[in-house]
Amino acid sequence: MITVENLTKRYGGTTAVQDVSFTVQPGSITGFLGPNGAGKSTTLRMLTGLTPPTSGTATITGKRYADLPNPGRVVGVMLDAAAQHPGRTGRETLLLNASLLGVPKGRVDEMLEAVGLTSAAKRRVGQYSLGMRQRLGIASALLGDPAVLILDEPANGMDPEGIRWMRGLLQDFAARGGTVILSSHLLGEVQATVDRLVVIGGGRIVANGALEELLAGSGTLVRGLDPIGLNQALTAAGLRLEPLQDGALRVDATAEQVGRAAAAAGQILIELRQSDGAGLEELFFQLTSAPVAEAA
Ligand SMILES: Nc1ncnc2c1ncn2[C@@H]1O[C@H](COP(=O)(O)OP(=O)(O)OP(=O)(O)O)[C@@H](O)[C@H]1O
The missing domain is CATH 3.40.50.300 (P-loop containing nucleotide triphosphate hydrolases)
Incomplete structure (x- = not known):
């Protein structure tokens, strides 16, 4: 050890x-x-x-x-x-x-x-x-x-x-x-x-x-028939989200919260699941992008 x-x-x-x-x-x-x-x-x-x-x-x-x-x-x-x-x-x-x-x-x-x-x-x-x-x-x-x-x-x-x-x-x-x-x-x-x-x-x-x-992925991955409309609906519902490259959205909320917000806005979902991890490369850049510490 x-x-x-x-x-x-x-x-x-x-x-x-x-x-x-x-x-x-x-x-x-x-x-x-x-x-x-x-x-x-x-x-x-x-x-x-x-x-x-x-x-x-x-x-x-x-x-x-x-x-x-x-x-x-x-x-x-x-x-x-x-x-x-x-x-x-x-x-x-x-x-x-x-x-x-x-x-x-x-x-x-x-x-x-x-x-x-x-x-x-x-x-x-x-x-x-x-x-x-x-x-x-x-x-x-x-x-x-x-x-x-x-x-x-x-x-x-x-x-x-x-x-x-x-x-x-x-x-x-x-x-x-x-x-x-x-x-x-x-x-x-x-x-x-x-x-x-x-x-x-x-x-x-x-x-x-x-x-x-x-x-491990955090949040929920969601894809809608109308990606822009879905983005607006979820944002209006106060959910924090991040658009992914392929038209899907990663939302900091449970699948139920996302589903409810989409339904309330009449948005049709074609995919709703727990988000995958972003991969080690993404994690690495997220974690290490802070500036190098200088001594006090
Ligand atoms: N002998 C030394 N004298 C002064 N500064 C040093 C010395 N050794 C390391 N440093 C500084 O300490 C910091 C950390 O260096 P270190 O070599 O531990 O990083 P590292 O993560 O191993 O980097 P790399 O992946 O480039 O090998 C750097 O800013 C480096 O310039």
């Missing part, structure tokens, strides 16, 4: 992260989303002991990262896959990490196999594509058989097959009780992979909850 409580990070006059709190439960994959400069990397760096918070705490299985006796056995971290030493082979990279972690060498070949890099194990990392480096980064994160994974943009540079492979790997990991947080810009990938979302904008948490709940 990951617990972040009132984390704040200031750099001089800029507040990168402000009073951020959330938890990530075992058995779940949480997507950590936000536009460029929102504070994702800073939060993940504070979580993994790389950046000291100005205030607040972040713990993994109840301990601060710095207080974990052998952190790699508890939490697998991949913050920047591109930063791996280009002169070492994939296998050498993992062997070095294995010796630091104190895990048997056999685990290295197991992990190379698990991430599909066995045939490239003896090539230098400098010759790897970004997708291959991501695979190596994930192998490295899994080496110590951790219960928690913290991954910054793990799908970056991966082709669709690689993304699908990683999704399966993470979902298996979570299904076995693992805890995963991953940041991503790839909204489609996030929507297909995660079960919970934490959205950050301007250094603050702007949404936190189950993916399904956050994406």
Whole structure:
């Protein structure tokens, strides 16, 4: 379990992260989303002991990262896959990490196999594509058989097959009780992979909850034979609505309220149902369009 409580990070006059709190439960994959400069990397760096918070705490299985006796056995971290030493082979990279972690060498070949890099194990990392480096980064994160994974943009540079492979790997990991947080810009990938979302904008948490709940539609979708007349009738009845591109209206009211208002105005309805969610992209833009916070 990951617990972040009132984390704040200031750099001089800029507040990168402000009073951020959330938890990530075992058995779940949480997507950590936000536009460029929102504070994702800073939060993940504070979580993994790389950046000291100005205030607040972040713990993994109840301990601060710095207080974990052998952190790699508890939490697998991949913050920047591109930063791996280009002169070492994939296998050498993992062997070095294995010796630091104190895990048997056999685990290295197991992990190379698990991430599909066995045939490239003896090539230098400098010759790897970004997708291959991501695979190596994930192998490295899994080496110590951790219960928690913290991954910054793990799908970056991966082709669709690689993304699908990683999704399966993470979902298996979570299904076995693992805890995963991953940041991503790839909204489609996030929507297909995660079960919970934490959205950050301007250094603050702007949404936190189950993916399904956050994406659930609100209000009622209605379509009339006379779209303009229906719009006028519902507006006159005091209902708040938003016209959709295809002539339908999304109304902040129950289906019954919409049906009654339409009937009272003699409007003929051809569709009346609960509104679908707007999709992750729409939600993302709605939530993160606020200006970036500057320090007080
Ligand atoms: N070392 C630093 N010194 C000064 N400001 C910093 C530093 N690191 C981050 N910032 C600022 O903090 C804010 C948050 O940056 P951060 O890298 O955490 O965002 P992010 O959400 O990870 O963005 P991206 O998606 O672009 O990686 C930005 O305004 C950034 O310029």
